Amino acid sequence: xxxxxxxxxxxxxxxxxxxxxxxxxxxxxxxxxxxxxxxxxxxxxxxxxxxxxxxxxxxxxxxxxxxxxxxxxxxxxxxxxxxxxxxxxxxxxxxxxxxxxxxxxxxxxxxxxxxxxxxxxxxxxxx
Amino acid sequence: xxxxxxxxxxxxxxxxxxxxxxxxxxxxxxxxxxxxxxxxxxxxxxxxxxxxxxxxxxxxxxxxxxxxxxxxxxxxxxxxxxxxxxxxxxxxxxxxxxxxxxxxxxxxxxxxxxxxxxxxxxxxxxx
Numbered sequence: 001x002x003x004x005x006x007x008x009x010x011x012x013x014x015x016x017x018x019x020x021x022x023x024x025x026x027x028x029x030x031x032x033x034x035x036x037x038x039x040x041x042x043x044x045x046x047x048x049x050x051x052x053x054x055x056x057x058x059x060x061x062x063x064x065x066x067x068x069x070x071x072x073x074x075x076x077x078x079x080x081x082x083x084x085x086x087x088x089x090x091x092x093x094x095x096x097x098x099x100x101x102x103x104x105x106x107x108x109x110x111x112x113x114x115x116x117x118x119x120x121x122x123x124x125x126x127x
Numbered sequence: 128x129x130x131x132x133x134x135x136x137x138x139x140x141x142x143x144x145x146x147x148x149x150x151x152x153x154x155x156x157x158x159x160x161x162x163x164x165x166x167x168x169x170x171x172x173x174x175x176x177x178x179x180x181x182x183x184x185x186x187x188x189x190x191x192x193x194x195x196x197x198x199x200x201x202x203x204x205x206x207x208x209x210x211x212x213x214x215x216x217x218x219x220x221x222x223x224x225x226x227x228x229x230x231x232x233x234x235x236x237x238x239x240x241x242x243x244x245x246x247x248x249x250x251x252x253x254x
Contacts, residue, residue, distance in 0.1 A: 010249075041205075043203050043206070044204050070197070072250075074226050074227060074246055076170050076245045076246065077169060077170030077247060080245060081245065082230075082245045084209075099199055101211060101230075103228075118207060118209045118230070120203055120208075121133070121204075122133050123199075
């Protein structure tokens with residue numbers, strides 16, 4: 001059985017942050033499988049498939065949001081890995097920081113097939 | 128529908144860390160539902176049910192491991208929340224730090240019914 005390894009998953013997560021902060025939605029989406037799903041935040045309806053995911057990231061990047069890692073990525077003994085960061089963004093004219101942890105699940109080819117973003121309304125703080 | 132809220136989940140996660148560091152396996156296990164599962168690390172066989180989970184935490188606490196939070200807990204808009212921390216422990220005579228993120232899923236009564244610990248062999252570092 002081929003399975004993505006921890007180093008590959010962590011490299012993808014670091015590239016995710018860099019690509020997002022470079023404002024390059026296409027580069028972010030290149031990390032995703034065609035059939036991927038994005039649940040951001042967990043508990044909200046999922047964004048499904050490449051076209052919807054591209055629109056999601058284009059919108060997120062348009063806000064001017066920046067991601068700041070607060071700890072190294074974590075791997076697992078399976079197909080999933082996580083990153084913990086703050087989103088720095090202006091909402092309704094106010095600078096805020098949002099505490100977030102993302103869990104990404106990868107397919108055999110090293111593409112992200114599932115993204116889950118953990119943050120709640122009480123994770124949004126004045127910057 | 129009753130659903131656990133973010134503040135309740137985060138309080139449980141802080142209590143989890145405090146109870147673990149107090150060396151009190153029963154106090155940790157009191158946070159779990161009877162039918163809970165623990166997957167630590169993700170990709171390893173799951174520990175299922177109260178008796179097995181109690182044995183798991185008794186063993187973990189016996190190692191002298193300590194948990195050090197590195198960021199505030201994250202909630203979600205659903206039933207899950209996460210904590211990101213380092214485990215400080217001695218393995219085979221060597222002090223190590225293990226980078227970990229846990230995702231906990233809660234039932235309606237606020238008990239943890241699923242725990243997933245994200246860490247890989249390359250998340251274990253010399254202390």
